[in-house]
Amino acid sequence: MPLLFVGLATVDVVQRVARFPGIDEKVQSASVEVAAGGPAANAAVTAAALGAEVTLISAVGSHPLGELVRADLAAHGVTLIDADPRSPEPPPVSAVTVLAATGERTIVSRNAGNRAVAVPPGGLPDADLTLVDGHHPALAVAAARSARRLLVDAGSWRPVFTDVFPYAEVVACSGDFRHPACSPAAAGDDDPAPAGDDDTGTGGDDDAATAAAVAAPHVVITHGPEPVRWFSAPDATGRVPVPSVAAVDTAGAGDAFHGALAVALARGDLDLPAAIAFASRVAAIRVSHAGPRSWLAHLR
Structure with a gap:
């Protein structure tokens, strides 16, 4: 089951603090860890930990910091194809x-x-399923x-x-995603209701508008600890509850979700x-475990 992930790879410096x-x-800080990061890279690491054959295409380059990215990805079973191997620029950092008490995080x-x-x-490379995160636009298209x-x-x-969505089978959006077609100006609404201001508790009206604007066969919209909304053309929709856990570290939770969703979709035995x-x-x-990589051991 080869999977291809295309997008951002970064060097993440993660520090855990008692207060911001x-x-x-x-x-x-109480601790500091360094690992490869970025939406596509973290999703790729998750998929590899779940047993998939994973290739990541990103831009890492020849800067010494790039070795941190390569080493971490290799250690976690991800094959890296560097689309810009001679670049002397450092990879994104x-x-x-992470706030120790709640798992909330800030990112610069x-x-x-x-x-x-x-x-x-x-x-x-050929793959059963491809994930793109929209970074490095030429690669994404x-x-x-x-x-x-x-x-x-x-x-x-x-x-x-705009150029990617027409090819998508599934588009997975965060609750913060805002399609330009859903902006107040596009809708002609001078006094829009606040996001999530409906009786579902998970932005139902906004979610439906987002799904319509994206116009993919399947649209998934996450809302952190709240139920995930899904929309399938032409008119099927539903909610999937999220397990209730004590959050220790929310950094990369969405990336883990996307990596696992890629594996589940590629298996083809799940609706x-x-x-x-x-x-x-x-x-x-x-989110139940601190640190960018220690949680992977709990998947087994």
Whole structure:
């Protein structure tokens, strides 16, 4: 079951603190860990831990920090194809601060910035299912066009999604995702209701509008600890409950969800609600354990 993940790989520096610092304040962290990060990379690591054969295409480059990314991915069973191996630029670095008491996090990251990355000379490998996260737009579009089956991680709106969504089988959005077609200006609404202001508790009206705007065969919308909404063309919809757990570390929870969803979809023996339930259980394990990688041992 070969899976292909296309998108961002970063160096994540994760520090755990008793409280977030204020402006111009310094606090001591209880721990610090360094790992590869980024939506596609974290999803790829999750899928590999679940037993899939995983390839990640990203831009890492020749900077010494890139070795941290390569080593971590290799240690977790992910084959990396570097689309920009000669670049002297450092890979993106994310500073992640996790609040020990609640697992909430803040992230400062440049992501891929304006770095232009082309398709590798050898092209894209064959895969049963491809996930793209919208970073490195040229790669995302090429992967979308060539995918047998395409899963899109739509954490936040990116202009490239206009060219990617038409190829998608499943688009997985966060509750914070806002399609431009759903903006107040596009809707002609000068006084829109607050997001989530309906009787479902999970942004039902907003979710339906998002699903209609995305217009993929299947749209999944996550809401943290609240039920996941799903929409399947032409008019099927439903909710999947999320396991109730004590959150210890929420960093990368969405990425874990997407990696597990990719595995479930590629297996082909689960319908969409069952695939969402599987991915939600994996994400629940992620948030139940501190650190970017220690939680993987609890998948077995």
